[in-house]
Amino acid sequence: xxxxxxxxxxxxxxxxxxxxxxxxxxxxxxxxxxxxxxxxxxxxxxxxxxxxxxxxxxxxxxxxxxxxxxxxxxxxxxxxxxxxxxxxxxxxxxxxxxxxxxxxxxxxxxxxxxxxxxxxxxxxxxxxxxxxxxxxxxxxxxxxxxxxxxxxxxxxxxxxxxxxxxxxxxxxxxxxxxxxxxxxxxxxxxxxxxxxxxxxxxxxxxxxxxxxxxxxxxxxxxxxxxxxxxxxxxxxxxxxxxxxxxxxxxxxxxxxxxxxxxxxxxxxxxxxxxxxxxxxxxxxxxxxxxxxxxxxxxxxxxxxxxxxxxxxxxxxxxxxxxxxxxxxxxxxxxxxxxxxxxxxxxxxxxxxxxxxxxxxxxxxxxxxxxxxxxxxxxxxxxx
Amino acid sequence: xxxxxxxxxxxxxxxxxxxxxxxxxxxxxxxxxxxxxxxxxxxxxxxxxxxxxxxxxxxxxxxxxxxxxxxxxxxxxxxxxxxxxxxxxxxxxxxxxxxxxxxxxxxxxxxxxxxxxxxxxxxxxxxxxxxxxxxxxxxxxxxxxxxxxxxxxxxxxxxxxxxxxxxxxxxxxxxxxxxxxxxxxxxxxxxxxxxxxxxxxxxxxxxxxxxxxxxxxxxxxxxxxxxxxxxxxxxxxxxxxxxxxxxxxxxxxxxxxxxxxxxxxxxxxxxxxxxxxxxxxxxxxxxxxxxxxxxxxxxxxxxxxxxxxxxxxxxxxxxxxxxxxxxxxxxxxxxxxxxxxxxxxxxxxxxxxxxxxxxxxxxxxxxxxxxxxxxxxxxxx
Numbered sequence: 001x002x003x004x005x006x007x008x009x010x011x012x013x014x015x016x017x018x019x020x021x022x023x024x025x026x027x028x029x030x031x032x033x034x035x036x037x038x039x040x041x042x043x044x045x046x047x048x049x050x051x052x053x054x055x056x057x058x059x060x061x062x063x064x065x066x067x068x069x070x071x072x073x074x075x076x077x078x079x080x081x082x083x084x085x086x087x088x089x090x091x092x093x094x095x096x097x098x099x100x101x102x103x104x105x106x107x108x109x110x111x112x113x114x115x116x117x118x119x120x121x122x123x124x125x126x127x128x129x130x131x132x133x134x135x136x137x138x139x140x141x142x143x144x145x146x147x148x149x150x151x152x153x154x155x156x157x158x159x160x161x162x163x164x165x166x167x168x169x170x171x172x173x174x175x176x177x178x179x180x181x182x183x184x185x186x187x188x189x190x191x192x193x194x195x196x197x198x199x200x201x202x203x204x205x206x207x208x209x210x211x212x213x214x215x216x217x218x219x220x221x222x223x224x225x226x227x228x229x230x231x232x233x234x235x236x237x238x239x240x241x242x243x244x245x246x247x248x249x250x251x252x253x254x255x256x257x258x259x260x261x262x263x264x265x266x267x268x269x270x271x272x273x274x275x276x277x278x279x280x281x282x283x284x285x286x287x288x289x290x291x292x293x294x295x296x297x298x299x300x301x302x303x304x305x306x307x308x309x310x311x312x313x314x315x316x317x318x319x320x321x322x323x324x325x326x327x328x329x330x331x332x333x334x335x336x337x338x339x340x341x342x343x344x345x346x347x348x349x350x351x352x353x354x355x356x357x358x359x360x361x362x363x364x365x366x367x368x369x370x371x372x373x374x375x376x377x378x379x380x381x382x383x
Numbered sequence: 384x385x386x387x388x389x390x391x392x393x394x395x396x397x398x399x400x401x402x403x404x405x406x407x408x409x410x411x412x413x414x415x416x417x418x419x420x421x422x423x424x425x426x427x428x429x430x431x432x433x434x435x436x437x438x439x440x441x442x443x444x445x446x447x448x449x450x451x452x453x454x455x456x457x458x459x460x461x462x463x464x465x466x467x468x469x470x471x472x473x474x475x476x477x478x479x480x481x482x483x484x485x486x487x488x489x490x491x492x493x494x495x496x497x498x499x500x501x502x503x504x505x506x507x508x509x510x511x512x513x514x515x516x517x518x519x520x521x522x523x524x525x526x527x528x529x530x531x532x533x534x535x536x537x538x539x540x541x542x543x544x545x546x547x548x549x550x551x552x553x554x555x556x557x558x559x560x561x562x563x564x565x566x567x568x569x570x571x572x573x574x575x576x577x578x579x580x581x582x583x584x585x586x587x588x589x590x591x592x593x594x595x596x597x598x599x600x601x602x603x604x605x606x607x608x609x610x611x612x613x614x615x616x617x618x619x620x621x622x623x624x625x626x627x628x629x630x631x632x633x634x635x636x637x638x639x640x641x642x643x644x645x646x647x648x649x650x651x652x653x654x655x656x657x658x659x660x661x662x663x664x665x666x667x668x669x670x671x672x673x674x675x676x677x678x679x680x681x682x683x684x685x686x687x688x689x690x691x692x693x694x695x696x697x698x699x700x701x702x703x704x705x706x707x708x709x710x711x712x713x714x715x716x717x718x719x720x721x722x723x724x725x726x727x728x729x730x731x732x733x734x735x736x737x738x739x740x741x742x743x744x745x746x747x748x749x750x751x752x753x754x755x756x757x758x759x760x761x762x763x764x
Binding site: 333 | 399400403404406407410411413414417443444445450478542544612614624627629630631632635639642643645646649650652653654656657660661711713
């Protein structure tokens with residue numbers, strides 16, 4: 001025989017402040033845990049998802065990251081006509097790029113801020129097809145640039161500062177913003193893109209940082225990787241673009257572990273708060289438990305009822321936390337390699353609610369165990 | 384204070400509740416201390432990695448320090464300027480610019496001058512061996528610990544173009560970014576990395592600290608039309624700019640620390656409210672015996688403060704142990720931040736726990752002190 005749900009609600013409402021504080025405490029713990037997990041996943045996902053599964057990334061031999069790579073532009077002419085490279089409108093999808101970090105001068109008198117710049121040709125849009133022009137046009141004239149949506153966060157300026165028509169000082173010259181692009185969930189979003197040749201001149205550079213090649217299909221990518229790695233006419237490092245960015249994301253593993261530990265501790269804190277409350281509820285109702293037993297309710301039913309009573313505030317708190325966390329969705333934060341957005345998706349909300357349930361159950365475990373050991377006779381006699 | 388033994392006994396009467404409250408506070412204070420340690424490590428690194436009288440001359444447009452390249456000829460020009468006492472060229476070799484956690488940093492330095500610019504803890508004899516032997520290195524204690532290096536060991540860094548060296552000493556430089564660096568001779572590093580004639584930055588000691596702004600301007604003006612224009616700034620602000628990329632994360636985690644404190648407030652407040660509910664009659668009896676309102680107030684608050692202080696002590700001590708013993712570091716642009724829990728922070732965190740616990744107690748305590756004796760005695764829960 002089950003105890004009616006109304007019984008739990010009424011018990012909780014008898015102690016309104018207590019129930020509210022329990023829900024609030026658990027909610028706060030869940031909120032922070034969810035935000036921390038959003039940070040950790042957003043951080044690694046934005047880096048990991050930057051690579052395209054059909055792209056090969058060519059850098060100079062021994063270069064671990066593109067910043068340290070320098071390739072002779074002549075290499076491009078050799079590689080772009082490889083049979084494994086896909087083509088669009090009869091032009092091979094091979095994108096020569098320079099990538100560097102620089103100091104952007106935003107306003108006179110203000111300390112310059114670090115900016116990430118990529119020099120590209122229009123073919124870059126064919127290779128990185130996560131990147132879409134969202135306003136304006138592609139910067140194909142000298143002195144023009146386009147900006148990703150997170151550049152403002154990276155440069156720590158208001159969005160209007162980087163609107164189309166504004167200009168930005170990089171490497172001692174002024175660049176006009178002619179376009180905006182979007183590349184959801186990738187590291188490109190915090191980059192500034194400009195014409196390859198122009199940026200190479202501005203940085204007094206004669207070498208490329210990388211060449212990104214789109215393979216015709218997955219098998220062709222493998223063939224291409226093997227071919228380039230074994231050729232003798234060009235000495236380059238070649239790897240799947242996904243592998244490059246996965247290795248990059250891997251460097252954040254310790255941060256991620258730290259976040260998991262902290263989220264775990266917050267959950268534990270929530271458990272303590274919930275357990276404290278339920279203990280009080282059980283202890284103050286020992287006689288009630290005795291009466292319920294005498295009336296014929298089974299231990300199991302009573303335990304279930306208390307479990308529900310523990311779950312209600314946990315779930316209410318968790319749901320509130322999820323609603324607030326949703327408000328943080330899209331909030332951008334600066335990190336060394338750019339900026340990234342908090343991505344509070346359905347998955348994280350599910351985790352948040354899962355944590356609430358966990359807190360509700362764990363918080364109930366010990367009090368329930370104690371109450372189940374009570375003898376009916378003792379319980380009724382309890383004062 | 385005279386309530387102390389009584390408060391202890393009251394806590395012990397409901398050990399489960401006291402324990403849960405205490406553990407809740409401990410967890411929150413642990414988190415708070417851990418999060419603040421990151422901030423503190425950053426401040427400590429900024430102070431300990433820089434000298435007040437040192438200017439850093441650096442590639443004007445470079446966003447990533449290890450990629451800055453200045454011609455070594457700048458050194459002679461800068462050294463001749465009035466107001467400049469001494470200069471030391473430094474070449475950085477880093478595994479990565481922006482990666483946060485697995486940085487390996489090699490600094491090529493001028494051994495004859497280095498000790499005038501930087502304080503490190505190393506026996507003179509070891510330093511002399513290092514300065515005289517080609518291909519020798521001294522390494523920071525932290526990186527030595529991370530990779531298990533010992534004095535006398537030969538190391539080749541495959542990922543850094545196969546640079547190799549023999550470790551001649553392991554030095555300490557508490558809190559400084561150098562603890563995570565490998566120091567080798569500048570000439571040797573230039574040669575090994577085929578960068579003869581270049582440096583990453585020029586450290587410049589000025590003769591009069593007051594004139595630092597003027598000297599910096601003089602250097603930049605002189606080199607403005609050279610092939611590599613420079614930007615000269617005091618060392619501390621140079622590092623602060625370089626690590627500005629992580630300030631977002633550090634700011635966010637600081638905010639988390641505050642929320643952890645909010646959790647304490649709610650947890651302790653809730654637990655106390657429950658205690659008072661359960662002990663309504665007890666308080667009524669105390670009042671009947673002649674206890675004043677202030678006494679009851681004091682009793683409840685002492686109890687809360689006690690539980691919070693104990694929890695805070697537990698949490699802060701655990702954080703102190705965990706953070707200072709772990710080798711977790713955060714590296715940005717070649718500078719390494721080591722989270723650090725100072726003794727002051729431990730005391731601070733404990734005090735904060737006590738203050739917040741007391742604060743949380745005020746409202747329930749006032750309610751308890753306002754009890755009407757007759758009503759309270761009559762109440763049956």
